[in-house]
Amino acid sequence: MADFFTAPLETAIAGCSPELLRPLVGAKVLVTGASGFFGEWVIRAIRHLNRRSFSIRAFCVSRDPAAMTSRLPDLRGLSDIVWQVGDAATFHQLQIEADLTHILHMAASSHAKDRPITAEETVRTILSGTEGCIELAKRTGAHLHFVSSGAVYGSRRRSDGPAREDQIGRFAPDPADPAQAYGNAKRMAxxxxxCSLDNYSVSRPFAFLGPLLPLDKHFAAGNFMRDAAMSRPILIQGDGSPLRSYLHPADLAIWLLALLAQAPRRAVMNVGSDEPLSIGELATRVSRIAGSPGPLIAGANTPNPDPAAYWPDVSRARSLGLSNSLGLDRAIQDGLTWARGTLT
Structure with a gap:
């Protein structure tokens, strides 16, 4: 298996304040959502830190650990990565060591291989999983870091500027719109x-681009990487005007672990890049770096003068010592290399 992780994780660690991760030395961490995009990067970041003598022991929860370790044999049979069977409905029943120090709660979506996940399932899964983790935190005294989402800010426009943590009261997803169930459920969580804990913190991740990002789902950036890796023109379904920003997943993993280690109690911090660009600009940049045909825009010829926007203000994270160490071009390059290896 090609190593897409060591070099970017080294860069991400070097780009943050060196003492940020030190409180995790000797930690015992429960990781929910370990099978997902965020989860695999976090597990690999923990393994990388353990090679630096951090001695972190991670209890990684998955609905099907056997399938996960079969797909990733290098994560099987490790003394520092302990796999446990569980899902959102059963987190509170997990048999966890009494001296658990941290809980990193990333699980979000319900299990549905053969059918679409309904809005009701989305809400119930997020809330039941969070409730189970709260019970575990109360039982063990562990610090709970909840990975929420930038979706809690609702629909925003370019003129609104980047989303700030203290703006949560100004914007909100529409509770009457099932399409916004995910953002509403994260907000409720x-x-x-x-209402339940004092020893917790929250991160609100935005958008990411790099190795492991799904190439065939609802992530526009992943679809762009797929098309460019296959030397096809990138097809943009809309007019290309919405704004997004993208952080390399190695930076994401290190930010999450740093916030798990250092975020003050009850702190809320955005996670992502504060360098926005339009979807059309991203497609052009991916095509240029890949050397593939230029993008095709299927939508209107006249872009919206105040397009939809989804990017964070990360001043709080920067004040803690976190940075966008790898940048967008590196994220695209690494993502393309991974995509080409995956698609061949």
Whole structure:
């Protein structure tokens, strides 16, 4: 298996304040959502830190650990990575060591291999999983870091500027719109935490681009990487005007671990890049770096003068010592290399 992780993780660690991760030395961490995009990067970051003598022991929860370790044999049979069977409905029943120090709660979506996940399932899964992690935190005294989402800010436009953590009251997803169930459920889960615990913190991730990003799902950036890796023109379904920003997943993993280690109690911090660009500009940049045909725009010829926007203000994270170490071009390059290896 090609190593897409060591070099970017080294860069991400070097780009943050060196003492940020030190509180995790000797930690015992429960990781939910370990099978997902975020989860695999976090597990690999923990393994990387353990090679630096951090001695972190991670209890990684998956609905099907055997399938996960079969797909990733290098994560099987490790003394520092302990796999446990569980899902959102059963987190509170996990047999966890009493001296657990941290909980990194990333699980979000329900299990549905053969059918679409309904809005109701989305809400119930997020809330039941958070409730189970709260119970574990109360039982063990562990610090709980909840990975929420930038979706809690609702629909925004370029004129609104980057989303700031203190703007959560100004913007919100529409509770009457099932299409916004994910953002509403994350918002409700944050409220559950605030009413239940004191020893917790929250991150609100935005968008990411790099190795492991799914190439065939609802992530436009992943679809762009697929088309460019196959030397096909990138097809943009809309007019290309919406704004997004993208952080390399190695930076994502290190930011999440740093926030798990250092975020003050009840702190909320955005996670992502504060360098926005339009979807059309991203497609052009991916095509240029890949050497593939230029993008095709299927939408209107006249872009929206105030397009939809999804990017964070990360001043709080920067004040803690976190940075966008790898940048967008490196994220695209690494993502393309991974995509080409995956698609061949």
């Amino acid at each position: 944050e409220a559950m935490l605030a």
